[in-house]
Amino acid sequence: MGRDLGLDGVVDHFTLSGDETGWLRNKTGATRLGFAVQLKFLAWRGRFPRMRLELPPDAVEHVAKQVGVAASELGFYDFTSRAAKRHRSELRDLTGWHECSKTDLVKLVSHLVDVIWHDERREEQVRAELLRQMRVDLIEPPTAAQITTIIRSALHQADERAVAEVAARLARVQDCPRRLDALVFTDPTGEATEQGDGAAVDGDAQEEDEDDTESVLSDIKSHPGNVSLNSLLDEIKKLKQVRAVGVPAKAFTGIGVQVVGAWRARTSAASPSHLRRFDDPVRHVLLAALLFQRQREITDTLVELLNSTVHRINARAEKKVTEAFVAEFTKVRGKSGLLGKIATASLGAPDGSVRSVVFPAAGGEKTLKDLVAEMKATNAEFARNKREVFKSSYSNHYRSGLMKLLEVLDFCSSNDQHKPVMRLPGPAREAALQGDLGDRRRQVAQPRRRPARRLRDPPRGVLRQAQQAARRQGLHRPAEGRDARRARRPGHQTAEAPVGHDQRQEPQRRDQVHRARAAEGAEEPAQAQKGDPQEVGHLL
Known part of the structure; x- marks a missing residue:
């Protein structure tokens, strides 16, 4: 037996109306109950039950009470008998449901194509739409094999319709199909070389042209390498190659991302020799889908490379400066006593040279060098050296790539x-x-x-x-x-009501400012600049 529906489900789907009760007037016993159960199951699931196990037990009990027959009588009703088939035929005449005909199959496929051609390619969703439309048109579902055939036919026709629509958009752009063919053909015009005049095509040259064509397409398909200037330049070259084809931005307007992604996947997995075998509209659409999505991906990659490159320059500059500071830094202890020794020696021999007076008092030249290195090892000095290294890396190595990046983005x-x-x-x-x-x-x-x-x-x-x-x-x-x-910016401070200003303290602040100006001389600009800019600014 099937699962119980619950009270709400039973009442909603298995309650007989007045007209439906009238259709049972000439039936009794198991025949009466079986006829009523098939009627309500058809309205609930859109088809007739194949066996008793599909019926919910609580629904059978509910229908049995309405028709005045015991629920156990349904065990004597055979759903495969001639009487059950005659009952189904009678129910079709009464309710308007009918079996799926060839004309219905054609209409259903056409409806599915109109619904799914632009953005849907999942069989589960297409199957759900098919069953919904059958229910609306009061059509009994055919066999599982026929449903599969309908879905596959609809998907095939929908893809053909989408390809034709995009191919027509591409054809309206001047020379766009020819540039797309240049990615897979060595001779985009398709003109055969004349053999009658003795002008034979050089085999090596033809192979070289084919290799160049395949290399361009493979470069567009390839993914970037590690973060470096060469990777940045390679991605810029790819973006220029993609833009040179000139695929219009509105070529895929209205086409779902899933559909474009499926076309791009087919193109990525196919070699140029395989793409040549497709018809012209199909080949153009597949190549355009690849270029359309690759242009977006390459643009995102360039932005990521830019951020990673800046981070790499900063990290390398910090590492280089840190290593240099660590190599030169030596902690000098007793700096106060050392200063006293140097001062005593200098006063004792004021006319002597630094090397003969100061160096011996400090403990040697190395001690003074360590002291200088320690004084340089400060945050400000570290930041300054880091900026110098950063500037040097950018100016000497990364600047050329950045300029080219700004040209394409x-x-x-x-x-x-x-x-x-x-x-x-x-x-x-x-x-x-x-x-x-x-x-x-x-x-x-x-x-x-x-x-x-x-x-x-x-x-x-x-x-x-x-x-x-x-x-x-x-x-x-x-x-x-x-x-x-500026006035529309959030947090903008106006002269009348500055942010954070307390209007209740306005008289006290004004008196404080006037007293300060009177005491210090408000006519001097230097004195006015020493005050609090927020306190003075709202009074000016």
């Missing part, structure tokens, strides 16, 4: 202060990309306030240079727009 900013810089016109941005950072290191990469952060973040230094180039060309932001953006 478009950086955006969510900060209102940097958005106008990112929207600069071509000349200003070109000046920023092609400018000499070495000659302007002090203005661009080493601002006075935050030198370490600018050195560790070269792209933001380039943005500062673009801003300076825009100012030299007379480009600026409107004052009213700039003030409006």
